[in-house]
Amino acid sequence: MKTMIKVSAATAVACLWPAIVGAQALDSGDTAWMLTSTALVLFMTLPGLALFYAGLVRNRNVLSVVMQCFAIACMVSVIWVAFGYSMAFGGSALNGLVGDLSKAWLSGVGLEALSGSYPETVFVMFQLTFAIITPALIVGAFAERMRFSAMMLFTGSWVVVVYFPVAHWVWGGGWLGAMGFRDFAGGAVVHVTAGVAAVLAAIVIGNRRGFPDTPMPPHNLPMTVMGACMLWVGWFGFNAGSALAADGAAGMAMLVTHISAAVGSLTWMTAEWVKFGKPSVLGIVTGMVAGLATITPASGFIGPMGALVIGFAGGLGCFLATQFMKRTLKIDDSLDVFSVHGIGGMIGLVLTAVFSAASLGGLGLDDGVSIGGQLGVQVLGVLATAIWCAAASLVLLKLIAVVVPLRVSAEEETEGLDLVLHEERGYNL
Amino acid sequence: MKLITAVIKPFRLDDVRNALAEVGVQGMTVTEVKGFGRQRGHTELYRGAEYVVDFLPKVKLEVALTDELVDRAIEAIIESAKTGKVGDGKIFVTDLSQVYRIRTGETGDQAI
Numbered sequence: 133m134k135t136m137i138k139v140s141a142a143t144a145v146a147c148l149w150p151a152i153v154g155a156q157a158l159d160s161g162d163t164a165w166m167l168t169s170t171a172l173v174l175f176m177t178l179p180g181l182a183l184f185y186a187g188l189v190r191n192r193n194v195l196s197v198v199m200q201c202f203a204i205a206c207m208v209s210v211i212w213v214a215f216g217y218s219m220a221f222g223g224s225a226l227n228g229l230v231g232d233l234s235k236a237w238l239s240g241v242g243l244e245a246l247s248g249s250y251p252e253t254v255f256v257m258f259q260l261t262f263a264i265i266t267p268a269l270i271v272g273a274f275a276e277r278m279r280f281s282a283m284m285l286f287t288g289s290w291v292v293v294v295y296f297p298v299a300h301w302v303w304g305g306g307w308l309g310a311m312g313f314r315d316f317a318g319g320a321v322v323h324v325t326a327g328v329a330a331v332l333a334a335i336v337i338g339n340r341r342g343f344p345d346t347p348m349p350p351h352n353l354p355m356t357v358m359g360a361c362m363l364w365v366g367w368f369g370f371n372a373g374s375a376l377a378a379d380g381a382a383g384m385a386m387l388v389t390h391i392s393a394a395v396g397s398l399t400w401m402t403a404e405w406v407k408f409g410k411p412s413v414l415g416i417v418t419g420m421v422a423g424l425a426t427i428t429p430a431s432g433f434i435g436p437m438g439a440l441v442i443g444f445a446g447g448l449g450c451f452l453a454t455q456f457m458k459r460t461l462k463i464d465d466s467l468d469v470f471s472v473h474g475i476g477g478m479i480g481l482v483l484t485a486v487f488s489a490a491s492l493g494g495l496g497l498d499d500g501v502s503i504g505g506q507l508g509v510q511v512l513g514v515l516a517t518a519i520w521c522a523a524a525s526l527v528l529l530k531l532i533a534v535v536v537p538l539r540v541s542a543e544e545e546t547e548g549l550d551l552v553l554h555e556e557r558g559y560n561l
Numbered sequence: 562m563k564l565i566t567a568v569i570k571p572f573r574l575d576d577v578r579n580a581l582a583e584v585g586v587q588g589m590t591v592t593e594v595k596g597f598g599r600q601r602g603h604t605e606l607y608r609g610a611e612y613v614v615d616f617l618p619k620v621k622l623e624v625a626l627t628d629e630l631v632d633r634a635i636e637a638i639i640e641s642a643k644t645g646k647v648g649d650g651k652i653f654v655t656d657l658s659q660v661y662r663i664r665t666g667e668t669g670d671q672a673i
Binding site for chain 2: 348454
């Protein structure tokens with residue numbers, strides 16, 4: 133029962149914390165784990181995701197993707213302090229559509245302020261690392277062709293219009309959380325939003341020159357594997373940290389996260405082996421990311437048996453989605469952000485309704501809620517998130533295109549973004 | 562004097578070098594190259610995106626020889642580079658009008 137209290141506190145902590153401040157004292161164990169989780173999640177972006185993406189592009193663009201991840205991390209941090217945290221976790225405004233500005237410039241977040249049983253400064257930092265990785269994930273969609281200035285304008289405005297409101301809907305006391313929508317660590321808030329924005333950006337900005345006929349193989353797969361392994365470890369902070377306490381829920385979240393990563397990897401590897409004849413390194417690590425993205429919304433609600441199924445569903449579903457996007461639709465979502473994160477997040481959110489049920493090894497649905505009822509809420513949450521994100525991303529890209537061209541010229545694209553946009557080379561061999 | 566240019570499979574290089582040394586060849590230049598012939602390229606697959614790689618890695622050897630060594634050297638290369646499969650490579654023989662040794666200024670057969 134303690135577990136369930138923690139879990140529901142996780143989704144509603146920010147709106148409730150004025151009440152909690154009086155009720156709970158600082159717990160050094162919780163504080164230590166949240167500090168650790170925060171570091172783990174930042175490590176996922178820098179250097180994890182940056183290296184993962186850097187290895188996947190061609191050598192003339194290796195610095196550009198690292199630069200994009202790095203610059204996004206810095207820019208989002210500043211916006212977060214100014215008003216982002218307040219938009220996500222301030223008091224609800226507009227019927228739960230967005231947070232108010234009561235916490236702008238981190239007003240009231242001092243040494244003594246608590247969020248649950250740990251300092252609010254830690255909560256601010258923990259949530260900031262999520263706000264950083266989400267736009268950084270989108271970079272994979274428009275890699276190797278987007279202008280840096282346009283990228284900054286897009287991701288900077290996108291977190292304001294999409295990420296902060298959706299975080300508020302789900303975690304900040306907004307309308308989706310109030311409906312009982314279950315997204316433990318960001319299946320909707322992080323992965324669906326990043327995935328949907330990615331596919332929109334890929335369509336609006338257009339395919340890379342030569343796609344899909346010209347070979348564009350990854351230039352450094354060992355670098356990609358290193359980044360992927362950092363993501364796996366960092367994800368323990370992402371999911372087990374989302375328990376917002378050092379307790380049984382955190383332990384179970386870490387366990388199911390690990391299981392899903394392993395099963396997702398094996399599933400993708402096997403699917404590739406059967407379909408194309410060879411098990412590949414890129415395949416096994418991509419399956420790992422798919423398994424992790426898929427378990428993310430479910431990780432605080434399910435048990436190990438559910439994790440086995442979710443890992444399998446994520447691995448297979450994302451594998452099929454990738455083939456469909458590349459081979460049938462021929463959309464150049466270059467590093468498969470939608471197929472892996474978007475589809476994985478959606479599968480995970482839907483299956484959360486199923487495997488939360490105590491009869492299926494989960495930690496239990498809320499009293500009086502059936503699997504079917506929860507499923508309805510989950511589907512509504514996915515649709516609301518995807519539609520808002522798609523519409524907002526499209527409008528933002530079209531507006532930015534009026535101010536600066538979204539992509540570099542054909543000649544610059546051939547020369548490579550490293551030299552053209554940053555006047556540097558990744559390799560001086 | 563002749564210049565022999567041989568394009569061979571990379572994994573045969575050590576054998577070819579030893580075979581040439583045995584017939585008395587005293588120097589050669591080796592370059593890693595890419596190309597294609599009747600051995601077609603291969604495919605690479607990344608998350609389902611299939612790329613046909615036309616140019617395969619090969620090794621190019623250049624050896625300058627006196628006329629009396631040419632036939633034995635060519636025989637040595639053929640024997641040591643041959644696997645019997647498509648893609649074993651080619652040997653090109655061209656006339657060499659002059660050779661200079663930079664250190665001493667010697668020319669012709671003396672310089673080889």
